[in-house]
Amino acid sequence: MIARVTIQSAIAFFITAALLNYGVACSAIGRRAETLQLVPAATGLALTVLAFWLAVTLIFGRIYCSSVCPLGALTDLATRLRPARRPFRYRRPLNAVRTIAFLSLTALLVCRVAIAAEWIEPFGLYATVVIALTSGRATLAAAIAAAVTAVIATMAYRRGRLFCNSLCPLSAPLGFIARRSAFHIDINTDRCTQCRRCVDACKAECIDIQDHVADMSRCVVCFNCLPVCPDDAIAYTLSRHNLSDPLMQKIKTLKTENKPSTPLACDNTSNSSATSSTTEISKPTAQEPEH
Ligand code: SF4
Ligand code: SF4
Ligand code: SF4
Known part of the structure; x- marks a missing residue:
């Protein structure tokens, strides 16, 4: 997290x-960093840069948003001003809003409307704001x-990252690619005690602790959720943790299908001890199973 x-x-x-234009060396490094920005790369047909970010996002998730986008850095700066006692909470994704934002930007860029590059795409917006605010003129x-x-x-x-996950036009394509990224935030259901500390720390408001999932289409890979977990139950990892006990998997399946009257002993081929254990807990399934 410190490195990020x-x-x-x-x-x-x-x-x-x-x-x-502050300092020759700093400006030179900054201009190199500008070549990594997504929309300028797309409009300039810098295919190598686009392929690079496609691969990085497929493997690591939205690293672009957590490390490279200057507008993301600005939002993080404002988020740090929040009092620590004000926790975040899980919210549903605003997929329609971010899809409309993406389609609008695409249409404007295709039509070569200047406002798109200056005021809508994230890097252009950051550049316009910085230059306008430091010009010293009341324009x-x-x-x-x-x-x-x-x-x-x-x-x-x-x-937190509400702007990034609703109004930013890059949220939809980056989220679509990152949804099934190889590295992802994974919650170990065997260890999690549902203390909600990770939810409180998630500035993308994307950890649904009821279902033990982090929505990787909105996760900006900030790692804020990892150090706060007291049970070492949440990790940024390649593996996808499944409920380790097969019986618990069956209960979860029944819960999803909403068929409380269906016998739990669906594994009739299993040995007798397994059958007896399933019979023991099959009665309470009329109520909401907990795990
Ligand atoms: S969602 Fe948009 S504004 Fe936010 S960090 Fe990513 S590219 Fe930048
Ligand atoms: S790394 Fe954790 S805290 Fe950060 S956005 Fe992703 S799920 Fe939320
Ligand atoms: S902080 Fe850890 S134990 Fe608490 S809800 Fe999150 S994953 Fe579970």
């Missing part, structure tokens, strides 16, 4: 330095930039 924050801060610093652009910054910072302060 260091990389994110360094990239945001150098990109800002390049935008402001309309500076006023809009101040308003946009205030909106993004307020959203981040109140709801």
Whole structure:
């Protein structure tokens, strides 16, 4: 987590330095970092950069959002101002909103509408805001930039990565790719005591502890949820933890199918001891099983 924050801060610093022409060396590094930005790469047909991010997102999830996007760094800065006692909680994804944002940006870019590159795509928006706010002139652009910054910072302060998972046009494509990323946040149901500390720490509001899943389409791979777990039950890993006890898997299946009257002893081929244990717990299934 420390390495991620260091990389994110360094990239945001150098990109800002390049935008402001601050120092030859800093600007040079910043301009290299700008070549990694997704939408400029897409509009410039930098296929190597696009292929790189496709592979990285497929393997590691939304590393781009946690480390490389300067607008993500800005939202994280505002989120850090939240009082520690104000926890996050799980929210449902706003898939329709982020899909509309993505389709709108695509249509505007195809039609070569300048506002798309300057005020809608995340890197262009960051660059426009930084340049407008540091120009020292009271222009309309500076006023809009101040308003946009205030909106993004307020959203981040109140709801963490809400902007990233609703209004940012890159949220939909990145989330679609990251949904089944190889490395992912995995919750061990055998260890989890449902203390909810990971939910409280998740600024993407994507950990559903009822179902023990983290929505990787919204997870920005910040690792905030890992150190807070007292039971070592949550991990960023390749493996997908399944309920270790086959009987628990059957109960979960029955819960999903909502068939409480179906006999639990569905494994008739198993040995007699297994059958007797399933019979013992089959009675309470009229109620909500707990695990
Ligand atoms: S969701 Fe958009 S604004 Fe947020 S970090 Fe990712 S690319 Fe940047
Ligand atoms: S699930 Fe964990 S790593 Fe992903 S956004 Fe939430 S806190 Fe960060
Ligand atoms: S912090 Fe750990 S034990 Fe608590 S709910 Fe999250 S995964 Fe479960």
